[in-house]
Amino acid sequence: MRLLAVGDVCGDAGCEYVQKILPLIKKNKKIDAVIINGENSSQDNGITPQSARFLFNCGADIITGGNHSARHSEINSYAENNPFLLRPHNIPDIQFGSGYCLADFGYCSLAVINLSGKIYLDSLNAQNPFEAADKLLEKAAADHADAVVVDFHAEATSEKRALGLYLDGKVSAFFGTHTHVQTADEQILPGGTGYITDLGMTGPINSVLGVKSEIIINRLKSNDMSKFIFAQGECFFCGCIFDIDIKTGKTVDIERICI
Secondary structure, X not given: OEEEEEOEEOHHHHHHHHHHHHHHHHHHOOOOEEEEEOOOOOOXXXXXXXXXXXXHHHOOOEEEOOOOOOOOOOHHHHHHOOOOEOOOOOOOOOOOOOOEEEEEOOOOEEEEEEEEOOOOOXXXXXXXXXXXXXXXXXXXXXXXXXXXXXXXXXXXXXXXXXXXXXXXXXXXXXXXXXXXXXXXXXXEOOOOOEEEOOOOEEEEOOOEOOEOHHHHHHHHHHOOOOOOOEOOOOEEOEEEEEXXXXXXXXXXXXXXXXX
């Protein structure tokens, strides 16, 4: 299985760039499955039914979430009726949906786990991600998943690295999201888990993590707490491709992409 994981999609510009680029990547790279982190896909931040439908129509098989997943209440009922729209499983304050799904591709089944970090994200009241991962791995085993993939939406690179190493050999692929800056550390860990600390983001290049740069500059310089507005303009598409041997559940090749 060739799995493409796409970094945090930011606003309308990011969504439109996914629509433009994803079909070409799927064709040229012979992609079998696509996971997109869409927790910032609404122009108002967070995710809405409209932005979720847009990403699914672009070719996403599973959409993962993060700390902004619950920003728009209208996503609740949509998520309850779509098992492939995930949110971090270990945030108890998010009442809708799940952080686990099993996707059947005919020739194999793929379990996807979505978790949140705790470091520097205290306001989320996230539960222990290591314990949450263990419980969801038991579910994946009971479901006889051929491959298991984890999106860890976390701030600290140390926490991402630690959980990735803890899960080495237990999951097929592990990738971090949330910080919107792609890391150049893609690798296959000793136990066969494909790993990257952060996929990066898909959205406007001339921005601060997708947001209009002047808003962030004024916030940091003058404590101006103006509302975040996503930037427009030229975009990039960041992610990682994992080649997974479904007989062993291990990653056999990995390719970081930024287009």
